[in-house]
Amino acid sequence: MSGAGRSDGVGAGQEPAIGLNTLVRLQRRRPAPEPGHRLSLPDGMTAPLGFDAVAVPDRLGPLVVPRLPRVGCVYTDGSHWWWIVPSDSDYALPWPAPAHYSAGALVTGTARLIHRPEGTVPYTPPIPLYLALCRVTGTAPDWSRAVPA
Numbered sequence: 491m492s493g494a495g496r497s498d499g500v501g502a503g504q505e506p507a508i509g510l511n512t513l514v515r516l517q518r519r520r521p522a523p524e525p526g527h528r529l530s531l532p533d534g535m536t537a538p539l540g541f542d543a544v545a546v547p548d549r550l551g552p553l554v555v556p557r558l559p560r561v562g563c564v565y566t567d568g569s570h571w572w573w574i575v576p577s578d579s580d581y582a583l584p585w586p587a588p589a590h591y592s593a594g595a596l597v598t599g600t601a602r603l604i605h606r607p608e609g610t611v612p613y614t615p616p617i618p619l620y621l622a623l624c625r626v627t628g629t630a631p632d633w634s635r636a637v638p639a
Contacts, residue, residue: 526596529565529572532603535612540577543595544619545570547588550626557622562614565601572601579616586620586629 529543543565546554551571555561565572572595580591624631 526598529563529574529595529597529601531563531574531612532606534610535563535606536610537574537576537612539613541574541595541612542577542579543572543592543597544575544579544585544616544623545572545590545592545597546623547571550588550623553626554619554622557625558614558618560607560613560615560618561605562607563603563612564605564614565597566604567597567599567601571604572597573614573619574612575616575619576613583616583620584632586624586627588627589623 529541531537531541548566548569548571551564551566554571563574565574570590572592574595577593580593585591621631623629
């Protein structure tokens with residue numbers, strides 16, 4: 491039988507389209523991600539730019555601190571240090587592995603505050619943090635890499 495005259499909308503040599511109902515059923519079958527909770531800022535702190543977090547393995551945290559001009563709020567969950575940065579600090583900036591960027595500062599475990607800065611602003615400046623992480627991980631900053639022709 492040729493594709494002409496078929497009522498399912500599939501022509502010769504074409505795959506059938508997936509309908510919206512199928513997509514909804516597939517979405518419902520996906521396992522739910524682990525629920526996260528947002529890191530909470532200490533009393534009296536404000537985040538006028540919103541906030542996200544950058545996680546690094548706890549072995550790197552002490553290596554990063556002396557390289558920063560300002561250290562904002564830092565949390566630990568026992569395996570990572572979480573640095574508070576302004577929202578969207580990942581825009582066009584691929585953080586070096588093994589760092590992990592968390593939009594909304596969502597963490598899956600329990601994290602406790604280990605450093606609170608003076609004043610009311612919780613941020614670690616993202617560019618110095620990025621450069622410090624590049625240094626301790628031996629990664630060239632993204633903007634200094636050669637562009638392939």
